[in-house]
Amino acid sequence: MSSFEKGFAIYERIKISIREKIDSGILKPGDRILSEVELANLFNASRMTANRALKELTAEGRIIRIQGVGSFVAKSKPEVALLEIKSIAEEIAKWGGVHSSDMILFKEESVSKNIAGKMDINAGDRVFHSIFVHKDEDIPVQYSERFINPRVAPKYLEQDFTKMTPSEYLLEIAAIQESEHTIEAIIPKKAIQKLLQIKHGEPCISLKRRTWSFDLVATYSILIYPGSKYKLSGKIRRGKI
């Protein structure tokens, strides 16, 4: 054990040594890894300690194990490309901009048939409806329209959203267990074009989101980004963000 590895538990040291061999390319996908017994001898540990190390590497997706055969380096499978959707304030803060937002609408109303269908409630039921336009350096970068189920967030209208974003508030008070996102390219309606200060015919990204809390649709949101001013991007490393 090098002094560098001091302070790490034995099973951690085993994990690190294997991870390093994989990351550096010494071990390639499909290559065999030392067996539990061999690792135990190599590290002067018991088999159970080596077992723990390999078990955790399996859970992390770095290796695969086949009973009766052995352990092997996993084939890196970023077959799921993931794109992280951050809050607009987060995005702007990241590159140092100044965030502000205009409240366009903020009230309780009867829900239309169209939205009711999306939220799995009855047309005419009461919902909270809010529209904000978010700006960076006074340039509109996002139109956000939300419908909130009062059964999930009964005090939505009483909140002060100058300090906390609606998303943050909803995450705070409701146990959001599921969400669904849909992205499409659109040419927004005139009213939204005006709010976003864009020319007619300029394409925008439309991001629609539904969230659920205990089988109840908690929110239905429509976020619109001007295509010329905003990009969604994400970088991942081996499955993790």
Added chain:
Amino acid sequence: MSSFEKGFAIYERIKISIREKIDSGILKPGDRILSEVELANLFNASRMTANRALKELTAEGRIIRIQGVGSFVAKSKPEVALLEIKSIAEEIAKWGGVHSSDMILFKEESVSKNIAGKMDINAGDRVFHSIFVHKDEDIPVQYSERFINPRVAPKYLEQDFTKMTPSEYLLEIAAIQESEHTIEAIIPKKAIQKLLQIKHGEPCISLKRRTWSFDLVATYSILIYPGSKYKLSGKIRRGKI
């Protein structure tokens, strides 16, 4: 143990019972979980078996454990909303549609300055360049243009992509360790409009992707989807506190 739980290992049964309590809301975020010793007694198991169950639930982000204090239901903060970008073939297969693709371009060439910059290579270096148009029921659903670094996939041009998609091939032979995605809304150029059989002015989603293999840019791809015909959707991933 109910008969339903037959076939599961003891530690699995413990995990399932706790997960069910969390998912059903019986246990709420922050609630205390039975200690290892209590669980061991409850399930007639040893402490180590209960330990394994709780350890794995911790790794899965469902609970948190504090030495000397106890185990508690984790506060699920799905602040990371992730879009899952699937291959076009995958999406269409799910729908049961008939997928076909036209090869528009497939050759080796000298790279332009612009693309060279994206790929971190020198202008004039050789790269493989391919353009496909994917169709579902003869309707174009995706334009895909790829630049491939020959150092990563030297035999790219020799492949038969009627059976396997370029993405799948690249995943097979190259260890892709990192990837970056950028989504924006665009109005495509005339040539692409024609290939996708869309009207002038129709907005599209542009998805640009770069992948890395051992610090080398392996591929640079530009995927364009007609906004009206294609949607990207994703679901949430449970994040740790």
Added chain:
DNA sequence: ACAATCAAATTGTATATACAAGTAAACACA
């Protein structure tokens, strides 16, 4: 009242042991 100490509870790590279950190769036998 305050501070130091102690005890109990809890999680974290490590070990030795045991047996089950699966695989693959060597082996024995017809």
Added chain:
DNA sequence: TGTGTTTACTTGTATATACAATTTGATTGT
């Protein structure tokens, strides 16, 4: 040659035990 059988190896699960580290609350002493 072909076919079961055995054997060796590997991973999977479970247990009992031990001690370390941390936190919390109770106890004790001043």
